[in-house]
Amino acid sequence: MVGTNLRFKELHIQNFRPYEDVKIEFSQDPKKTITIFEGTNSAGKTSIMNAIHWCLYGEEQFLNEGEGKPIPNQRALNRTKVGQTTETSVKLVISDDKGPKYQIKRMLHATRNNDSKEKKNDNDAGGQIDSGFTTTISIIFSDRNPNGSWDTTDDEARFKAKVNKFLPQTISEFVIFNGEMLDTFFRSENAEKIRTGIERVSGLPVTDRSIQHWNDMFRQYSKKAAHASGASASLLEEKLETKSKKLDEKKREIAVFKRNLDELNEHQKQLEIEIEKHPIKAFELLQEQLESEKRHQKEYDDVVLKLKKSRVDYIIDNFGRILLYDSIGYAYDILKESEIKGETPPPVMDFFLEDILKKNECMCGTKLKGNQEAIDALISLKERVANSKIAQIANEGKETLVNMKELPVSQIIREKLDLLRKDENRYSAAFREAKEKVNGTIEKLQEYDEKKIRQIATSLDKIRQKRSDVIDELEINNSQILAIESEITDLKKELKGATETTSASKQWNQKRNLAEKAHSTLNQVREKLLSEIRERVQQKTEEIFKKLITRHWQVDRIEIDENYKIRVIDKEEVDNLKTLAAGQTLYLALSYIAALREVTDTNYPMIIDSPFGRIAGLERVRAAEDLPSYLPETQITFLVTNTEYKARVAQDLSSEKHIPSIKETLQKNKRIWKEFELVIDKITEESSRTLVKEITV
Amino acid sequence: MSEIQDFEFKFKKYASYDDENGEIYRKLKSIQKSPFYQKEMTQIFITSMALGFVKDNSKPLKKPTPNIPTSIFTKQEKWLMISLFMKTHPELGVKSLFDPNAILENAENYANGGIKFLDNIYEESEDPAEELENEFRKFLS
Numbered sequence: 037m038v039g040t041n042l043r044f045k046e047l048h049i050q051n052f053r054p055y056e057d058v059k060i061e062f063s064q065d066p067k068k069t070i071t072i073f074e075g076t077n078s079a080g081k082t083s084i085m086n087a088i089h090w091c092l093y094g095e096e097q098f099l100n101e102g103e104g105k106p107i108p109n110q111r112a113l114n115r116t117k118v119g120q121t122t123e124t125s126v127k128l129v130i131s132d133d134k135g136p137k138y139q140i141k142r143m144l145h146a147t148r149n150n151d152s153k154e155k156k157n158d159n160d161a162g163g164q165i166d167s168g169f170t171t172t173i174s175i176i177f178s179d180r181n182p183n184g185s186w187d188t189t190d191d192e193a194r195f196k197a198k199v200n201k202f203l204p205q206t207i208s209e210f211v212i213f214n215g216e217m218l219d220t221f222f223r224s225e226n227a228e229k230i231r232t233g234i235e236r237v238s239g240l241p242v243t244d245r246s247i248q249h250w251n252d253m254f255r256q257y258s259k260k261a262a263h264a265s266g267a268s269a270s271l272l273e274e275k276l277e278t279k280s281k282k283l284d285e286k287k288r289e290i291a292v293f294k295r296n297l298d299e300l301n302e303h304q305k306q307l308e309i310e311i312e313k314h315p316i317k318a319f320e321l322l323q324e325q326l327e328s329e330k331r332h333q334k335e336y337d338d339v340v341l342k343l344k345k346s347r348v349d350y351i352i353d354n355f356g357r358i359l360l361y362d363s364i365g366y367a368y369d370i371l372k373e374s375e376i377k378g379e380t381p382p383p384v385m386d387f388f389l390e391d392i393l394k395k396n397e398c399m400c401g402t403k404l405k406g407n408q409e410a411i412d413a414l415i416s417l418k419e420r421v422a423n424s425k426i427a428q429i430a431n432e433g434k435e436t437l438v439n440m441k442e443l444p445v446s447q448i449i450r451e452k453l454d455l456l457r458k459d460e461n462r463y464s465a466a467f468r469e470a471k472e473k474v475n476g477t478i479e480k481l482q483e484y485d486e487k488k489i490r491q492i493a494t495s496l497d498k499i500r501q502k503r504s505d506v507i508d509e510l511e512i513n514n515s516q517i518l519a520i521e522s523e524i525t526d527l528k529k530e531l532k533g534a535t536e537t538t539s540a541s542k543q544w545n546q547k548r549n550l551a552e553k554a555h556s557t558l559n560q561v562r563e564k565l566l567s568e569i570r571e572r573v574q575q576k577t578e579e580i581f582k583k584l585i586t587r588h589w590q591v592d593r594i595e596i597d598e599n600y601k602i603r604v605i606d607k608e609e610v611d612n613l614k615t616l617a618a619g620q621t622l623y624l625a626l627s628y629i630a631a632l633r634e635v636t637d638t639n640y641p642m643i644i645d646s647p648f649g650r651i652a653g654l655e656r657v658r659a660a661e662d663l664p665s666y667l668p669e670t671q672i673t674f675l676v677t678n679t680e681y682k683a684r685v686a687q688d689l690s691s692e693k694h695i696p697s698i699k700e701t702l703q704k705n706k707r708i709w710k711e712f713e714l715v716i717d718k719i720t721e722e723s724s725r726t727l728v729k730e731i732t733v
Numbered sequence: 734m735s736e737i738q739d740f741e742f743k744f745k746k747y748a749s750y751d752d753e754n755g756e757i758y759r760k761l762k763s764i765q766k767s768p769f770y771q772k773e774m775t776q777i778f779i780t781s782m783a784l785g786f787v788k789d790n791s792k793p794l795k796k797p798t799p800n801i802p803t804s805i806f807t808k809q810e811k812w813l814m815i816s817l818f819m820k821t822h823p824e825l826g827v828k829s830l831f832d833p834n835a836i837l838e839n840a841e842n843y844a845n846g847g848i849k850f851l852d853n854i855y856e857e858s859e860d861p862a863e864e865l866e867n868e869f870r871k872f873l874s
Contacts, residue, residue, distance in 0.1 A: 348768045348862045351869050352776055356813045358872050359783035363820035367812070370819055374827035429742040429830055436812045446873035453866070 040132050041066075041639045042202070043671040044088075048127040051109040052090075053083040054716075054726040060084070062641070063671055063709030064131065070664065070707045071673045072699075073728070074681055075714030080726035081675035085212050085645055091126035091142045092199050094173070096162060098214055098645070106163035108146055111723050113165065121147040130202075130641075138202060139178040139186075146171050203640065210629045211640045215622060215647040231600040243562045250555035257551055261535045261544035269534040269541070276527045283520045286513055293510045298599060300503040306614075307496045316493050319484045326477045333474050336467035343460040347453060354449055357440055368437040371430055380430040381417060389418040569635045570596050576631030577602070577624070580666050584623045586655055602628065622651060623659065630666045641671035648680050648698055660701040744806075744833050747799035748778060751845050755798055757852045767855055768862040774801045777851070778844045779810050785847030786817055787872065791839070792846040803837070814840040 044062040049055040063071045075081050086096040090107065106113070108124040116122045127141040144160055152168040160171040177195045178188040179202075189195060203211065255277065262273030357364065374380040393414055396404045404411055444452070535541045578594035581604075585591070591612070595603040603611040604624065616624065633640065648656050664672060674681075676698070684694045702708050711731040718724045750758055761769040761777050769777050778801055785791060806814075818836040819829045829836065850868075858864035 344862065347866070351862075351866055352768065352772065352780060355865075355869055356779045356783040356810065358869070359787050360813050360816055360820075363786075363816040364813070366823075367816035367819040370826050370829075379827050426742075426827075426830055430827065432808070433812060433815065433830075436808050437816065440809060440812065450870070450873050453870075 041669055041671075042137070042641060043131050044128065044641050044643070044673065045131040045136060046127075046129040047084070047088065048125075049084075049087050050126075051112040051122060051124040052087050052107060052126055053105075053109060054080040054724065055083065055087070056109055056112065056725045058726070058728050060712070060728055061710075062673060065709050066669050068707060068709040069667075069669065069671050070702060071671075071709050072681070072702075072711040073673065073675045073714055074678060074711060074731070075675070075726075076678060076716070079714040079716055081645055081677075081714060082214070083726075084675060085214070085643055087126045088128060088212055088643070089208065090162075091128045091140055092203065092208065093205055094142065097208075097212065106158065106161040106165045108144060108161055108165070109725070111719070111725065113146060113169070116146065116148045116169075118148050118150060118168070121145050135180075137180050138198075139176075140199065141176045143174045144171055145174070202638075207636075207640070210632060210642075212643045213629075214645040215649055227600045227602075240562065240565065243558060243565065247555060247558045247562060250551050250558060254548055254551035254555055257544050257548035258531075261541045261548055262531065264541035264544055265535040265537050269531060269537075272527060272531045272534055276524065276531060279520055279524050279527060283517065283524065286517050286520065290510065290513050290517065293506055293513065295599070297503065297506050297510065300499055300506060304496065304499045304503060307492055307499060311489075311492050311496060316489055319481070319486070319489055322477060322481050322484070326474065326481060329470060329474045329477055333467060333470035336463050336470050339463045340460055340467055343456055343463060347456040347460065350449075350452065350456065354444075357443065358446065358449065364437055364440050367433065368441065371434050371437070374430065375434075381427045389414055393418070566598075570598070570600070572635055573628070573631045576634055577627045580627035580630055580662075581624055583662055584627060584655070584658055585620055586658075623655075626659070626663060627666075630663070633667070633670070639670055641673070642667065643673040643675065645675045646677065646680060647674050648676070654695055656698065657695055657701050660698045661705065664702075664705070664707050742830060742833055744803040744811075744837050745799075746803060748775075748801040748803050748806075748837055748844075749794055749797035749799045749841050750778070750801065750848070751792075751794040752796035752798045754845065754848050755800070757848055757855075758800075761851065761855060766861060768865050773805055775806050775810060777848075778840075779806075779813060781847035781851050782814070782817065782840050782844040783847065784850045784868075785843035785845070786821075788847065788850060790846030790850075791821075791842040793842050794845050797841070817843065 043064055045064060046062070047060040049058045049060070051057075060073075061071075063069055073081060073084065082098050086098055089095065089097040096107070108122060112122045112124070122145070124144040124146070125141060127139065129136050130138040130140070146161065146165065146169045148166075148168050149170060150168040152166060154167045155164040156167040157163070158165050158169070158171055160173050161169075165171075174190060175192060175195045176188060176190050177198045178186045179198060181187055189198070258276070259270075259273055262269040371380065375382055392398060392404070393411070398404060398410075404414075535545055574594055574596040577596070578591075581594060582588040582591060590606055592605050592607050592609075595605055597603070602613065602624070604613045604616065606612050613624075629642075633642075648659060651659055664670075680698065682697050682699050684697045684700070696704075713729050713731050715727045715729055716724050717727050758774060758777055761767045762772065762774065764770060769780075814836050815829065818839045819825070821839060822829060822835075825832075854864045854868060855861045
């Protein structure tokens with residue numbers, strides 16, 4: 037089906053990211069179709085892809101380390117003085133077999149109005165620039181007329197229409213893409229893009245227009261037949277038209293619901309697989325276990341602290357007494373001696389002596405009556421105790437000191453301290469054990485990504501709910517469709533009876549039947565065409581994929597369903613798409629892209645960033661050898677890193693054989709037109725620019 | 734005995750530490766790793782005094798800061814100070830009891846001499862409570 041060969045001819049980049057003023061040329065040779073741009077990381081490979089994408093669609097396709105930084109070259113912006121304007125532009129020339137066919141240019145003008153360095157987000161500039169700038173965008177699209185003249189427009193709407201006519205944005209993903217990101221190519225949202233894109237470029241729009249035409253004719257003839265049959269038939273026809281429109285509307289709604297349901301089913305399946313890997317129940321149980329273990333740990337910790345505090349309190353309470361034990365004994369002896377000497381009274385209270393004198397009887401039972409000497413001694417003592425304040429303090433001393441002397445001595449204190457320490461050690465061991473358990477459980481929990489689990493669980497709930505809603509909606513719509521279809525059948529019968537009354541109406545009916553037949557035949561053709569395209573893509577993908585991968589015998593077949601979803605079926609009839617290795621997925625994507633391009637009516641050029649980054653060893657060589665052969669005459673541009681392009685690696689550890697580099701492989705096949713190097717030219721410590729230099733062999 | 738008849742044993746309202754040691758008292762009382770964390774100033778004072786005594790280090794205060802309320806000394810603590818005074822002033826015997834101010838001053842001097850040892854225990858050990866216990870065990874005969 038390939039008709040036109042389109043090729044990038046020239047790319048002129050000015051003040052776009054690391055490029056100040058660079059002209060890049062691409063191969064126009066139908067045999068040596070490959071152009072190589074080699075550069076280190078951040079040399080500006082992705083910026084070349086982004087420049088093309090920005091020129092065509094006004095936005096960059098791949099954002100990574102440059103995210104947040106504006107599109108205009110920073111040095112150029114810094115040089116712009118108040119009142120001056122800096123132009124950032126990308127001009128792309130695309131040729132067909134007759135020479136330049138399209139010239140597309142996008143310009144961004146940044147005018148400095150003041151010196152403000154405060155940053156602002158600027159949509160046109162694609163990032164943050166000084167707020168002193170204002171920006172404007174302008175575009176030019178020129179295409180060559182059949183007579184060789186050029187048709188030029190700077191109108192935005194026309195620009196967009198023209199770009200979308202020759203390279204729809206959905207198709208651009210098969211033209212400009214990042215090899216390292218191809219393993220995400222088969223996400224369900226891409227299937228829809230692929231389907232739409234293919235239908236747009238595979239000649240189907242012509243068929244679609246014919247179908248629409250015959251549908252319009254059918255309606256027109258029906259109206260005329262009804263009109264020729266009188267007012268009641270016209271009324272019936274109007275009713276029928278309204279119902280038919282409603283039916284179409286409902287069918288469109290159903291199609292959307294079905295697509296949504298398909299996506300929801302797939303999403304739900306993926307989430308269920310994910311949640312099985314990290315069961316939420318087990319996670320919650322572990323969390324509960326952790327809480328309980330933490331409680332135990334805290335309890336043991338509290339006991340240890342309490343025991344330690346008791347030990348310290350016991351030491352402090354006894355510290356002075358033990359260190360001054362001799363002094364206590366000494367003071368006690370002095371007080372005792374003073375008592376003997378009569379300097380201090382014995383430790384008795386005056387009210388106690390008063391009581392003895394009153395009762396005239398000693399506490400031992402001896403009667404004091406007649407014992408005047410004893411009575412006098414007691415009276416004298418009572419007076420001394422009553423009148424001497426020192427007696428009180430001396431007595432307090434005698435009591436306190438004797439108590440202090442009687443408190444536990446060294447041996448008992450040591451035993452008590454040992455006991456407290458033993459308990460403390462026991463609980464410390466229990467604490468350590470509890471802590472180990474806590475850490476073990478935390479480690480186990482770390483294997484779970486809590487945020488992810490919660491997200492999956494929430495997403496799964498939402499998806500299930502949405503799915504159930506969509507199924508309900510589908511059922512409602514289906515029954516509505518059945519009702520409308522039944523009404524339409526009745527109306528048609530009624531109308532048929534009403535319109536077969538006059539010869540004029542019979543004639544219009546015949547024409548209407550013819551239009552209906554044409555419409556239905558074209559619809560069948562369309563379906564057949566779509567099915568053929570799909571089958572061809574399927575066969576071609578399978579053929580290329582099986583050639584490219586090492587373990588091709590494991591794959592039985594490739595299947596592509598009506599929604600352009602792909603399956604890789606193995607000998608056991610299992611779909612392996614989600615378990616393919618990164619390199620295999622990349623091959624599948626490349627095979628698929630190569631196959632799709634065969635069914636389009638235009639042979640688009642192809643630019644791949646890091647095409648071999650995700651593949652290693654022999655498979656890498658095979659990709660370099662085989663892929664271009666499936667894309668004959670397709671202009672291919674590879675943006676590669678030095679390692680990816682030139683590295684030769686040992687085939688295996690035991691042999692000294694080396695796998696040739698990509699460069700050697702491509703050179704051997706004589707497919708390389710020219711090689712260029714992206715050179716970082718460091719101007720100052722803070723700034724640099726990228727130059728493009730041809731590598732001469 | 735007439736000379737003792739009007740006597741009342743009473744410490745002055747506050748015991749003092751040397752101004753330069755105020756920070757040690759504050760630290761020992763307020764930092765969690767200290768064995769005296771949240772304890773009374775009097776407990777730090779008595780422990781220092783005992784240490785000062787056993788290390789034979791009585792050091793007069795250069796700039797007394799009266800900041801330890803004597804009302805919260807327990808009876809035992811009071812008698813530890815009196816015993817120490819009697820022991821260090823054997824010539825006074827029971828007459829020691831007539832001079833509470835001298836008893837307190839004697840205690841302050843020993844506490845002033847001992848606080849540095851307590852500070853060393855705190856500063857030079859990862860676990861000051863453990864170190865205090867080791868020091869204490871040395872005196873358990």
